[in-house]
Amino acid sequence: MRPRRRVGAITQQAGRCASTCLVFAPLDCRSPLSELCVRTALLATSLILALAAPGAASALSATNWAQCVPAEVIPPFPDASPPLPAGDESTIVAAERAQYLDRSRTVFEGNVTLNRGNQWLSTPRLVYDQAKDTYVADGEVHFQDPSIRFRAAHMEGEPGNDLTRLDDVTFQIIDLEGNGHASKVVMRGQKGTMRDALYSSCPPEHRQWSFRGNTIRINRDTGVGTVTNGALYLGKVPVFYLPWATFPIDERRRSGFLAPTLAVSGANGIDVMVPYYLNLAPNYDATLSARYLGDRGAMYGGEFRYLTERSNGIFEGTWLPNDDRLGRDRGLVSLNHITRFSPYWQGRANLNNVSDDRYFEDFGSSLTAASTRLLASSAGIYGRGKYWNASLSAEIWDLTDPVLDSTFEPFRKLPRVQFSWEQPILGNWLVAGLKSEAVAFDHQVKADARRVDLRPYVQLPFEGASWYVRPELAYRFTAYSLDDSLNVNGDKTPIRSLPIASIDAGMFFERPLNLGGTDLIHTLEPRLFYLRVPGNNQNDLPILDTQELTFGYGQLFRTNRFTGADRQSEANQLTFAVTSRLMQTHTGRELVTATVGQSFLFSPSRTVLPGQVAGERDLSPLVIEVGVNLSDRWTFTSAQHIDVDQGFTELSAFRLQYRFLETGLANLSYRFRANELEQLDGSVLYPLSPSWRLVGRWNYSLRDNSTLEALGGFEWQSCCMALRLMGRHFVRTREGQASNEILLELELRGLGAFGQRTGSLLERAILGYDR
Known part of the structure; x- marks a missing residue:
């Protein structure tokens, strides 16, 4: 050549x-x-x-x-x-x-x-x-x-x-x-x-x-x-x-049509939606959708998105004229908006309105959506600096639980003013701060009220490479102005004031360890937290926005076991907790983590909500949390809350996950909370071959002897297309009424997907699911 x-x-x-x-x-x-x-x-x-x-x-x-x-x-x-x-x-x-x-x-x-x-x-x-x-x-x-x-x-x-x-x-x-x-x-x-x-x-x-x-x-x-x-x-x-x-x-x-979706359910019959995208301008667009529900009729929806130099937001809604089942118009309207006034100030609005209290049951796709009891709306101006945060906002609520009447609707906050400040002074030896709130409460059935809550505090932090001690002294002042029907003992302007003292201290120890030829690091991390809040009779204070927090490990180190300012828990207690970890030296991967914590109550807390009885316990529930991750295939986590005084378990939960073959996995979990729930939850993603996978989940309530959700189906996947078909049974109402549906999705690699989107459903139902 x-x-x-x-x-x-x-x-x-x-x-x-x-x-x-x-x-x-x-x-x-x-x-x-x-x-x-x-x-x-x-x-x-x-x-x-x-x-x-x-x-x-x-x-x-x-x-x-x-x-x-x-x-x-x-x-x-x-x-x-x-x-x-x-x-x-x-x-x-x-x-x-x-x-x-x-x-x-x-x-x-x-x-x-x-x-x-x-x-x-x-x-x-x-x-x-x-x-x-x-x-x-x-x-x-x-x-x-x-x-x-x-x-x-x-x-x-x-x-x-x-x-x-x-x-x-x-x-x-x-x-x-x-x-x-x-x-x-x-x-x-x-x-x-x-x-x-x-x-x-x-x-x-x-x-x-x-x-x-x-x-x-x-x-x-x-x-x-x-x-x-x-x-x-x-x-x-x-x-x-x-x-x-x-x-x-x-x-x-x-502008143009997007891929349609298709599903069949017992609640709505055949469900077909065709969206159309409108490119209106470089900084705003819209999507209109026409949806046909076999048992309810035609439903229309829209989403409008906008973006300016200082603002952005989404306005969306749905409208079902004359529902064939109920004979009335139904729909949902929502606005999510942000405007930036300066580097320090912005306005935000999250406004929602729904036509009726059964909307989420009929058109939601999960038990979580169906159990939505309150629909919140808020709007306000929010500021943030290096040492401060401030806001002026309004909050209202819509009751979406058909079982409850309007007396259960929360108070509206019209308006709510918040200001917080925290700044080191005297170098870094001392930290001073303030948390404050002023709220005007409004209710369509109950009377109105106004409340001011102030909490100044100082901290004296001491820290070393492997230890810290953080004492804090605070003073909480709360004042009310109440209408006649809310005042107790004839006092329209009750006041509560009390000091709060706490000390948070911890240490960190570690040592090298060799097990089976593997270099490890073993840590021991003890922590002490002392809290002192003197007793104060708060029974004459109304409950405007306060609830008791669900007990957990984090609550062992909180200065108040209530949300809102209507109750400040009385306390004279010492919390002791210890965490121990076993980690690989070279990768830092945690193989085993164990945490134990409990509060010792030197005097019982007499602060309760109306209808509750003050306890006489000497100990908080014992909290035990364990995580085991010895290999890439096996993962185990567990949490136990044990009432040592009464000798029973308040909470018990565990989750076991096993990964097998290349893409297979199985999950098994158990959840128990005394007087509330007891559930088993199992899911599996089983590869039959490189192209075929079975998917399944079963969530069962042991307390109610009923299935909360069950789904099963298959995935077939080649190198250029995928097909997913599954059936689903799930509880969609608070009364326990269930619905069945069939989901089908066809995905063409390089072109798009058609049918009902199954990805988010499977990701929620099967922990670790990956398409």
Whole structure:
């Protein structure tokens, strides 16, 4: 074989020729060959954007396709030249032979290649006609860059007219691993046409899905593609026909239909929703949806998003006119808004309104949604500095529990003013702070009230590398102004004032340890917390927004076991807790963690809510928490709250997870809280093969002897598509009424997903689920 020779180098700077051709064949420095790679790159990009379809990137990331071998329809060309250095804008033309055919035509023969940046093109023979300003590539044309590789049987162009034609094109999109072909491609300027085009992310020998179009036109100026006589194929069967459609070919947003969803449930019958996206302006858009519920009728929805220099937000709502089951209009309206006034101040609003107290039961998809008892709305101005936080807000509530009447609705806070400040003084020896709140309470049934709560405090922190001691002294002052029906003992302006003293201290010990040849670190972390709050009869204070916190490990170190300011718990107690960890020395991974904590009550707390009886216990519940993570396959966590005085368990919970094979996992958990709940929860993700997985969950109430949620189904996944089908039984009302539904989702890699979205449901139901 004759050695290949470098024919020339053409460098363009600011549209002018900076250097002439080098050796062997004289090339006019104005030759359009220097633009050939550029034109081909534009064609490659257009092929990617037009045929890969909008949403391809998101569709690729939504599912874990890691087990798939890339569908290399066109492997990397082995004779491709390496990319030119960054910043080198030269076009390098090389061939084995070059000669003049006549005074205007030059022919390059023998493995002709053109290099420009990271773009490479090769062809056996290239003829350039300078007089006509045309070129013809005879034989198979190869092109590759970081985004695409393609082969074409024939290529010709007219650079002066900005025209390129290719025949019988086969392409490989590298990032999306999509591939396809077109019988003819014509590019003129920023516009192009493809005939008999096909795109798929499947290998050609197993085309499980493909999108085909008789004619696909693209316009890079407008960023819009148009397909005529298009169809989606599953295998060789057309399942969806598009006589005409437009789609975006770049990142510019375009109005158009989004993928529909489909489900069947016992509560609503067949459920079909078709969303339509409206690109209204660069800084705001909207999505409208038409939803058909077989048992209820047509439901309409909308979402409006906006973004300005200082503000952003989402306004959304749904409307079901004349529900076929209930005979009345139903809907939901919501606004979430933020405005930034300055680096320190902003306004926020979260406003919600629902038509009726059964809305979430009928249109929610989980027991959590169905059990929503209160719908909150708030708006306010919020500020933050280095040492302070402030807010002026309003909060109202809608009762969404049909069992309760309006007397159970919380007080509205119209308005609520909060200010907090904390700053080191005297260097870092002393920290001073203040927490304050002033609220005007309003209620549509109960009387009104006003409350001011102040809590100044000082801290004296001492810290070392492995220890700390933080004493704190605070004073809490709370004053009320009450209407007649709320005052107790005839006092409309009750006042509570009391000091609060606490000391928080801890130490950290560690030692090296070797078990079975593994280097470990063993830690011991004791902590003491003393709290003293003198007794104060608070029974004459109303309950406006105060509740008792659910007991947990964190409450052992709180200065108040109540939320809100209407109760400050009396305390004379010492909490002792210790945490021990076993960690790998080199990775820091925690293999075993164990925590034990308990409060010793030197005097019983007489602070209670109305209807409660003060206890006489000497000890808080004993808290025991354990976490075990000895391998990548087994994980175990447990929490126990044991009432030592009464000799019974207040809370018991554990969770065991086992991972097996490559993607399989099983979860088993148990939850018990005295006089409230006792539940078993099991879930499994079982791979039958690399393509098939079974999914299942069963959540059972032992207390009520009933199933709270059960779902089961399968996933089938190949290297270019996935199918998920499952059935679900779940409790959707507070009275325990259950509903059944069937969910189906089809996902086409590189194109998108159709049907009911199952990902969020499975992620919630199966801990560790990964698509």
